Amino acid sequence: MPYKLSATLSGHSQDVRGVASPTTGLVLSASRDATAIAWSKGQTDAGFSISATYRPSDGFINSITYAPPTAEAPQGYVITGGQDGIINVFILGSDSSEPAYSLLGHTANVCALAASPTGNLVSGSWDSTARVWRDYKELYELKGHSQSVWAVLPLDESKTLTGSADRTIKLWEKHKEINRFHGHNDAVRSLALVQDIGFASCSNDSEIRVWTLQGDLVYTLVGHTSFVYSLAVLPTGELVSSGEDRTVRIWKDGECSQTIVHPAISVWTVSTMPNGDIVSGCSDGVVRVFSDVEDRWAPAEELRLYDDTIANQSLPSQQLGDVPKSNLPGVEALSQPGKKEGQAIMVRNGNLVEAHKWDAKKRAWQKIGEVVDAVGSGRKQLYEGKEYDYVFDVDIKDGAPALKLPYNANENPYQAAHRFLGRNDLPLTYIDEVAKFIEKNTSAVHIGASNEQYVDPYTGASRYVPRSSSATTTPSNPYVSGAPVNSANVDPFTGSSSTSVKAKVLPVLSTLPFKQANVAAMEKKIQELNAAADSSISLRPEEAAILTELFGTLSTNNTALLTAQHVSLMTTLISRWPPSTVFPLIDVLRLVLASNPMAFKATTDKSAVVNALFVTIEKDAPWETPLPKPRETNLLLVLRTVANMFQAASGPVPDSWTSSLFTELQRIPSTVWTKAHLLALATLLLNYSSVIHRAANASQDQEKHLALIETVLGNTNSDPETLYRALVAFGNVVSSKSKPKLGKATATWLRLSSATAKRSGEERTKNLVDEVQSLIL
CATH class of the missing domain: 2.130.10.10 (YVTN repeat-like/Quinoprotein amine dehydrogenase)
Structure with missing residues (x-):
């Protein structure tokens, strides 16, 4: 029975x-x-x-x-x-x-x-x-x-x-x-x-x-x-x-x-x-x-x-093992018997997508729910020993570490808000704001990726894409008290408040590292690629040992153990592996730099790191679109990795290695940049501007830096979040002690910033443009 x-x-x-x-x-x-x-x-x-x-x-x-x-x-x-x-x-x-x-x-x-x-x-x-x-x-x-x-x-x-x-x-x-x-x-x-x-x-x-x-x-x-x-x-x-x-x-x-x-x-x-x-x-x-x-x-x-x-329950599509929902069969598929107990299929029933499971004992399909788009369990993040669909970083005040706000798609936002406030000894009077923040930042998540989105090279999911969608999902003021946060990681107490819209934003002195990662998938992919690699490029035993230690450190979040030795190892491997298989190595380097900026600061030859990265994007080859998928992926990961090189904790940036970096970026034609690439580039430019502003010294790369900001602002693929970050980068430059003399270019920047405000359509961008224009007039 x-x-x-x-x-x-x-x-x-x-x-x-x-x-x-x-x-x-x-x-x-x-x-x-x-x-x-x-x-x-x-x-x-x-x-x-x-x-x-x-x-x-x-x-x-x-x-x-x-x-x-x-x-x-x-x-x-x-x-x-x-x-x-x-x-x-x-x-x-x-x-x-x-x-x-x-x-x-x-x-x-x-x-x-x-x-x-x-x-x-x-x-x-x-x-x-x-x-x-x-x-x-x-x-x-x-x-x-x-x-x-x-x-x-x-x-x-x-x-x-x-x-x-x-x-x-x-x-x-x-x-x-x-x-x-x-x-x-x-x-x-x-x-x-x-x-x-x-x-x-x-x-x-x-x-x-x-x-x-x-x-x-x-x-x-x-x-x-x-x-x-x-x-x-x-x-x-x-x-x-x-x-x-x-x-x-x-x-x-x-x-x-x-x-x-x-x-x-x-x-x-x-x-x-x-x-x-x-x-x-x-x-x-x-x-x-x-x-x-x-x-x-x-x-x-x-x-x-x-x-x-x-x-009658709704369930995330990923609980069925990432079954694609395009070209699904109709309910007539249920007339065919399943192949094994527990087999799950999705069928279209009118405008609905239903999930059914094969019951081998009854020899019948059992409906187990209606499928909805949501972040699936396979992409969950571990926090305090439990897996969550989202773990937001919440900045409460300047100088204090961000607080973690974990949330699962099936939870009541008010229960999650109550848990967050209680854990951090914050007043329950904030519960409505926190719940609304959760709802706003989880309501527009889509499974998979469009042609314009970057796909996680390990799982095929869009997990690695920072939120950069429409104004309905972008808070009105994600930069509060000079501390920028990702548009999906906004201070819920002030980020959505209309009373803070007119507050001054500039200068933004914090940086935005790309930290999100699937460490287990990285390690697994490297092992697979290494097993298939020629002996001349595969991992040496001592390299494999250091890499195992590195993954253990990343998994346990012991970031203080990350050193220049790990940066050097990843640089060596990136230089040795062919561009078609190098993407997980770049991603590991990105995570090392995000987890401990001091590891990069202690690296003696920073130019070697940058040069190794740019070899992976075949910088001297013609930039013909559409890019082959490996090259497109490498470019995005390189941009995110370089963005992580510029962090407030790593101190002043020497011009010796940044000059060649900006020169290579300028060589990439505007037609190559996708939305995901542009967001990463804008973040890189913002981080650089924050570090330079903190250093309070002029940069010989200021002209190249401004030219790249102009590239981002003028690109039709730039979405509202990308435009906002690029504008913050420009605002940091013109609000610094070493602000440039724009001269005849002032009119160009006024027109460009006004056009940006119009394109974005967001109140926060309009307010930022007003602040920027007051600084250059």
């Missing part, structure tokens, strides 16, 4: 991040609402009800497990781990609401817990360690992972498995590492024991792998279309998995035998009961029980309502 909904347990107000179901009558759940709940089923009562609620702290509870009974606790123990790094142990069935034990040692969120039948407890934490506890006292600390330990699995009294965001799995004998398993391309999220074989692991790379304990990969299970978060094993030996694609999947003999779609984006956690039922916990705050025994199914009306809820 197929699995169907058996029970719906509603009691949490936020994401359920952990579940455990040690008996057929007991379910434990942990939530980001700072509670853990014990759900019990009486012998005569068919349903589950709350028997106890635990509140160990005010922070999120992200993990939970059950420990077997002792004389002290005849019903066993409920063990929780959370944001404060403390593990709390409660006696199940006790009248006391206080923990019997609080285990201290971890210094960050405890995201994984598992107890052995004999009483050992293993915990994993964002502090990059795992710990083994016996009798609720620390026995061993397992140190060796370089990133968060997301998964733990005790094998016996002395052996333990751990899985980490560093993409490795380690086997420990007591506190010593005895084996290491490589294969996943992203964070390892869960581990499960597979009898007679070894164990299974799942990852953010969308794969489930089954291993022997000796390190052999037995097989890989592919079917999830996004991150796989949790694993469990049925009494029959079948694997169960859950993930970010709204599904729980059941695997038999290496194939997906059933897909259970949920009415929530993230199915964070899954467990199994001794009777074979499956328990899931989701981002909608609901715990659900599914059974393959008809007598335990929910009433027919509840099952119908559940299916209707799923069918």
Whole structure:
């Protein structure tokens, strides 16, 4: 029989991040609402009800497990781990609401817990360690992972498995590492024991792998279309998995035998009961029980309502694995049977695009939602251990680091705003402004890219494109108190306020680095290209070692560890690899420069870096449009990389290497510049003007700099954000101590700036033009 909904347990107000179901009558759940709940089923009562609620702290509870009974606790123990790094142990069935034990040692969120039948407890934490506890006292600390330990699995009294965001799995004998398993391309999220074989692991790379304990990969299970978060094993030996694609999947003999779609984006956690039922916990705050025994199914009306809820949901197209929506078939495609369980297709039904999933047991297509454009899970960014569709940088005041505002496309903007304000101790009176900011900057996101947009060379997505769309998505004043921010990263408290429109903008002394990155995709692409490269250009062992270290540094955001050595390595590799394959190397250099400007400042031969970059765009070859795609991509990445060379933190810019840079840029004809290229060029010019203004000295490249600004302002492909950045660059020049004598060119700049204001149509640009013109008259 197929699995169907058996029970719906509603009691949490936020994401359920952990579940455990040690008996057929007991379910434990942990939530980001700072509670853990014990759900019990009486012998005569068919349903589950709350028997106890635990509140160990005010922070999120992200993990939970059950420990077997002792004389002290005849019903066993409920063990929780959370944001404060403390593990709390409660006696199940006790009248006391206080923990019997609080285990201290971890210094960050405890995201994984598992107890052995004999009483050992293993915990994993964002502090990059795992710990083994016996009798609720620390026995061993397992140190060796370089990133968060997301998964733990005790094998016996002395052996333990751990899985980490560093993409490795380690086997420990007591506190010593005895084996290491490589294969996943992203964070390892869960581990499960597979009898007679070894164990299974799942990852953010969308794969489930089954291993022997000796390190052999037995097989890989592919079917999830996004991150796989949790694993469990049925009494029959079948694997169960859950993930970010709204599904729980059941695997038999290496194939997906059933897909259970949920009415929530993230199915964070899954467990199994001794009777074979499956328990899931989701981002909608609901715990659900599914059974393959008809007598335990929910009433027919509840099952119908559940299916209707799923069918009527909207979901991002990327949850179907980036299926292209052009030339989709009509509903007649549903008359053809699917090829395998869980296969997803999109069809056009009138003006709607519907997603359907093949149910192999019913031999029928099941509608799972209407597809909408949104940022998909495959492009999510990691912030505080959770993946988000957006992570905005919010500048609150000059000189202070930007605050991070994470947001998922499926969230209520007011909930995200409330979370942001609470985390940063900001007044709740700002909640409307923050919510409106989120709505404004997420309402016009499109999947894929037009011919005029740049596409992420790793994934095909437009993730790398800064927001540069119409006035409806560009805030009225994204430069506040001299601190520029990306049009998608605007101070929500002042950036959209009509009262700040007339405020002076110039000079803008902060710079705009291109920081957004898909580090895992970069590393994977470099490995692929290196494996296919000729031995004369492939990575030397010592280079590969430094590069691995570099990616580890970028992944953990340890930017202080980035040095001139890393800049030199990337320059060497960029010079050696052919232009057709060099793009991920350029992108890594871009990220190094953005992450630690001092690494470039300490680089002795900056001209060599610039020269190596310009070789990749074949600067001496004819500029015939349309450019070949590799050359177009390289040009954009080079512009972004050079833009990152000019940062306030890197100090004054010497003219010795900038002169050749501007000379080469001037040689590129205006017909070559796409919208994405122009935005990157405008940002480069803005950053240069900010650094020069801070240095308070004249630049011998001022004439070339102004000529390039004129190129951007006069190009018909420049959008409002590009025009605004170029105008800020010009404003910085004419507001500096070394302002140029424009002479006869004054009239030209007055006409050009007035035309720019008219083309842009934005109030902020008109106000900036007024300020600029007052400086040159």
